Amino acid sequence: MLYGINEITGMTETYSIESKELTKKFGTFTAVDNITFQVNRGEIFGFLGANGAGKSTAIRMFCGLLTPSGGKARVAGFDVFTEREKIKQNIGYMSQRFSLYEDLTPIENIKFYGGIYGLSKQQIKKRTESLIDQLGLQKVRNTLVGSLPLGWKQKLAFSVALVHDPGIVFLDEPTGGVDPVTRREFWEMIYEAAKTGTTVFVTTHYMDEAEYCDRISIMVDGRIEALGTPAELKTQFDAITMEDVFLKLARPEH
Amino acid sequence: MRRFRAFVKKEFYHILRDWRTLIILIGMPIMQIMLFGFAITNEIKYANIAILDLSKDHYTQEISNKILASDYFILYKNLNNRKEIHQVFKEGKIKEVIVFEKDFARKLDKEHTASIQVISDATDPNTGTLLLNYTQAITGKFQVELNKHLEVPLQISIEQKMLYNPELKGVYLFVPGLITIILMLISAMMTSISITREKELGTMEILLVTPMHPAQIVIAKVIPYLILAFIDAIIVLTLGYFVFKVPIHGSLILLLMETILFIITALSLGIFISTKTNSQQAALLASLMGLMLPVIILSGFIFPVANMPMILQILSDFIPATWFILIIKGIMLKGSDLTMIWKETAILIGFTLLFTALSIKNYKIRLD
Numbered sequence: 059m060l061y062g063i064n065e066i067t068g069m070t071e072t073y074s075i076e077s078k079e080l081t082k083k084f085g086t087f088t089a090v091d092n093i094t095f096q097v098n099r100g101e102i103f104g105f106l107g108a109n110g111a112g113k114s115t116a117i118r119m120f121c122g123l124l125t126p127s128g129g130k131a132r133v134a135g136f137d138v139f140t141e142r143e144k145i146k147q148n149i150g151y152m153s154q155r156f157s158l159y160e161d162l163t164p165i166e167n168i169k170f171y172g173g174i175y176g177l178s179k180q181q182i183k184k185r186t187e188s189l190i191d192q193l194g195l196q197k198v199r200n201t202l203v204g205s206l207p208l209g210w211k212q213k214l215a216f217s218v219a220l221v222h223d224p225g226i227v228f229l230d231e232p233t234g235g236v237d238p239v240t241r242r243e244f245w246e247m248i249y250e251a252a253k254t255g256t257t258v259f260v261t262t263h264y265m266d267e268a269e270y271c272d273r274i275s276i277m278v279d280g281r282i283e284a285l286g287t288p289a290e291l292k293t294q295f296d297a298i299t300m301e302d303v304f305l306k307l308a309r310p311e312h
Numbered sequence: 313m314r315r316f317r318a319f320v321k322k323e324f325y326h327i328l329r330d331w332r333t334l335i336i337l338i339g340m341p342i343m344q345i346m347l348f349g350f351a352i353t354n355e356i357k358y359a360n361i362a363i364l365d366l367s368k369d370h371y372t373q374e375i376s377n378k379i380l381a382s383d384y385f386i387l388y389k390n391l392n393n394r395k396e397i398h399q400v401f402k403e404g405k406i407k408e409v410i411v412f413e414k415d416f417a418r419k420l421d422k423e424h425t426a427s428i429q430v431i432s433d434a435t436d437p438n439t440g441t442l443l444l445n446y447t448q449a450i451t452g453k454f455q456v457e458l459n460k461h462l463e464v465p466l467q468i469s470i471e472q473k474m475l476y477n478p479e480l481k482g483v484y485l486f487v488p489g490l491i492t493i494i495l496m497l498i499s500a501m502m503t504s505i506s507i508t509r510e511k512e513l514g515t516m517e518i519l520l521v522t523p524m525h526p527a528q529i530v531i532a533k534v535i536p537y538l539i540l541a542f543i544d545a546i547i548v549l550t551l552g553y554f555v556f557k558v559p560i561h562g563s564l565i566l567l568l569m570e571t572i573l574f575i576i577t578a579l580s581l582g583i584f585i586s587t588k589t590n591s592q593q594a595a596l597l598a599s600l601m602g603l604m605l606p607v608i609i610l611s612g613f614i615f616p617v618a619n620m621p622m623i624l625q626i627l628s629d630f631i632p633a634t635w636f637i638l639i640i641k642g643i644m645l646k647g648s649d650l651t652m653i654w655k656e657t658a659i660l661i662g663f664t665l666l667f668t669a670l671s672i673k674n675y676k677i678r679l680d
Contacts, residue, residue, distance in 0.1 A: 121521045143523060151521040155514030161329045162322065173318020174522050202329075228521075 073132070074099050074226050074257035075120060080129035080138075082115050089115040091280035092129065097273075099225075102248060102258045104268050107277030108308045113261050116277070117228055120259070122146050134225045147175070150219035154231035157215050160204030164195050164214055167203060168221055175222035189217045209240030216247055220256065227251065229260040233267065245270050265301040274300075276307050283307050315524055319532035326506070327536055337502070341494045341544045345551045348486045359407045359443055360388035362400050369417035375428070375454055379410065384446045401433055408432050408443045487552035488640040489613030491545050492633045495571070496607050498541040499578030500585065501599035503534050507586035508595040526675065534579045541575045561647030567640060570657065574636040577660050580667035581632070587674035607633040632663045 075097040082090040090112045097103045107113045118124040120133050122142035131138040134148035151157075158167045168189055172182035190199050193213055198206060203214070212232060219227055229248075233241045245267065252258050260271065268274055269288050276284040276291075284291055284307055288300055297303045327334060361379075365372050380387050388406045391397065397409050411429040413419070420426040430447050432440030507530070510516040519529050549567075552558040560567065581603070589595045607613070610624060611633040617625055628634045635656040642648035642656075650657070 123517075123520055146521060146523045149521065151518060153514055153517055155517070157515055157518045159322070159326070159513075159515065162325055166322070166325060170318055170322045171522075173321075174315045174519070174524050176315055176523065178314075 073097065074101070075103075075131070075133050075259065077116075077120075077131040078129055080116070080119065080131045081127050082112075082119060082124060083127040088280050090119070090126075093277070093280075093282045094129075095275055095282060095285055097226075097257055097259060099257055100252055100255045102252050102260065102270065102272045104271030104274035105259060105261045105277070106268060106274055106304060107261075111277040111308075112280040113277055114230070117230060117259075117261070120145075121149060121151055121228060147222075148225050150222070150224040150227035152215050152219040152227070152229050152232050154234045156211060158203050158211060158218060161202055163200050163202055164190065164193075164206075165199050167214065167218055171218045172221050177222060185221055189221070193217060209236055209243070212236055212240065213244060213247060216244065220251060224256065226257040226259060229258065231261055231263060233262065233264065241267070265299065265304060268300040268304075276304060278307055316528060316532055319524070319529070320535050323506070323533055323536045327540070333502075337498060337540055337544070338547075340497075341490070341548050342551065344490055344494070345487070345548050345556075348490060358386050359384060359439070360405055361385050361408045361410060361443075362389045362391050362397075362406050363387065364391040364394065364397065364409060364411045366414045367412050367416035371417045371420055371426075372412040375412070375451055376410075378454055379447065379450050382446070382450060384443070397431060401431075406433070407436075407439055408447070410447065486613075487548060487556070487558045488637050488644060489611070490552075491548050491571070491640060492574070492611065492613065492637050493604070493607055494544050494548060495541050495575055495636075496578050496603055496633055497599075498544060499534075499537055499575050500582035500603050501596065502540075503537050503579055503582035504585035504589070504595040504599055505592050506537070507533055507583065508589055508592050511586075512591050530583055530671075534583065537582075538572075538575055538579060541578070542572065545571045545575075558644065560644050562643035562649060566650060567643045570636070570639050570643065570653075570660075573657065573660055573664075574632070574639075577632050577636075577664045577667070580664050580671065584667045584671045584674070587671050606631050610634065611637050613637060632660060635659045635663075 073096045075095075077096070078094050079092045080090060080094070081088065081092055093116060105113055105117070115124065119126050119138055120131065122133075122138060122145045126138060133145045136142075136144040136148070138145065159170070162170065165186055168186045169182055172185055177185065190196060193210075195210070195214065198210075203211060206214070216227075216229070216232065219229075233244055236244065241264070248258050248260070248270075260267075262268060271288065273285070273287050274291060275282045284294070284303065286294065291303050292298065292300065295303045295306050297306060327337075363376055365376065379385050385408075389400060391400065391409070394411075397411075400406055400409065409431040411431065413427045413429070416426045416428075428447075428451060430444050432444055434440040507516075510519065510533075520526065524532075545568075549560070553560060582599070585595055585598050585602070589598055606627075610617075610620075610628040611631055612628065613633075617628050617634065620628065639648075639653050639656045639660075642653050646652075
């Protein structure tokens with residue numbers, strides 16, 4: 059259902075996110091400078107860049123939180139200028155900052171987010187049970203989230219971001235501060251979601267995670283300086299690991 | 313609507329789970345009205361008084377005896393002349409001096425009227441007024457007894473004099489002031505804290521990415537506080553009415569409607585604060601310093617506005633609480649109807665619109 063016109067071939071394709079020369083200026087400062095790329099349906103797209111490179115600003119535009127200064131972009135088939143409300147209904151979002159309510163139980167959190175996305179009572183009930191089962195949270199379903207270990211919280215937050223079955227989920231540094239085992243499990247969940255057709259748009263600072271992505275873009279000073287599969291980028295920049303690619307781009311003087 | 317319901321439910325979870333805040337929300341108004349109420353209206357017993365009897369006849373003797381026979385008064389000293397009055401007050405041992413005028417009995421018998429002067433120490437105005445009332449009641453009774461056997465009634469007039477603080481009005485009227493302060497505290501402070509908490513935790517960001525409109529989010533967040541504040545107002549009114557006999561002369565419906573209006577004014581102020589601050593601490597400070605102190609000091613709750621220097625009087629006009637106190641004093645104590653308080657009501661509505669407009673403006677600036 060997510061159709062767009064491919065800018066180069068002119069053919070109709072199924073893109074989840076389509077950005078053409080998207081720009082955001084704050085006064086004289088250009089935070090996002092003419093970024094152009096497409097993300098396919100069901101793709102895991104890594105959105106990399108040093109702090110302050112403009113990632114957050116770009117994500118905020120895709121999520122309908124910020125109005126772009128110029129360019130074009132469609133998310134889930136909807137225009138970021140004119141159809142923000144429709145975009146919001148069709149995306150999930152999980153930020154680096156913990157996004158659940160600690161004084162609510164896992165069940166209450168799921169019900170709350172299900173409720174504000176407008177799911178029906180039956181839908182919420184079904185979703186809640188299946189999520190609790192998937193995550194193995196039966197024992198703590200009525201424990202306040204605040205007392206759960208961080209890894210569980212992050213996994214629960216991810217599930218909550220998917221509670222309304224969005225076509226696209228934006229993950230802003232979802233694994234910050236989580237131990238390697240849980241990170242691994244978290245990425246299994248991401249794969250699981252991608253397999254069912256959900257597009258995953260993820261930012262991360264962990265270069266090993268970048269390797270898990272189908273394709274990666276690297277932002278430097280508001281521009282996209284590299285775009286491709288991890289293997290392509292390593293060849294292009296003559297690097298052994300993604301870390302080398304990133305360092306070469308982000309810190310060109312070294 | 314379903315979204316809205318889910319949201320309000322969540323807000324109630326927050327409030328109900330945070331039992332410390334809940335105790336404050338419900339306990340504070342009860343505690344405050346009890347403290348204020350009993351501190352102000354508690355009966356006074358065995359107050360030391362002095363009597364200056366310039367007549368020394370059978371009437372003054374009888375009245376003195378009746379006064380001293382009650383539980384309220386104890387004779388500290390008999391005075392001999394007026395000069396001693398100030399002296400005895402300055403010693404600080406007595407609360408009241410009763411002065412019988414010269415030729416009391418002769419005047420009462422011949423002219424059918426005589427005067428007693430009651431001088432109170434009004435540094436503690438509540439005590440002063442109470443003692444005066446007791447004295448009046450006792451002499452009043454005596455007068456009735458005298459008049460039983462007479463055709464032309466005798467009159468003893470009580471001349472009262474409050475020393476040191478003639479401005480007594482406003483002190484009794486603690487219930488209107490208390491309601492105002494509690495509503496301000498709950499509505500403005502609690503909402504500003506509750507909204508900034510979402511910002512601080514990062515959940516606000518998530519909420520803004522959902523299809524819920526920001527205005528919906530804010531309204532859903534303040535509704536529980538509107539309900540709580542309203543419950544508190546009713547608690548204070550009920551306690552004030554039944555325990556302390558504070559009258560409600562005007563329409564109860566009008567009073568409650570005005571209360572809701574003021575809650576909304578305070579809520580809009582709380583929302584405005586939350587658009588200006590990013591942490592709970594900052595919101596708390598802004599509410600306390602920016603709201604509570606002016607409300608307590610400038611609104612006329614404790615210090616009568618009319619006695620303030622001009623600059624503070626002007627300043628107090630810019631405090632919504634000032635107008636609300638006028639409104640509920642009007643309704644409760646004077647029995648005012650809407651035609652008498654429409655100006656104050658309009659001003660409150662004006663404040664509400666102003667704060668709402670400022671909040672929307674701030675919010676838009678923050679997004680871009």
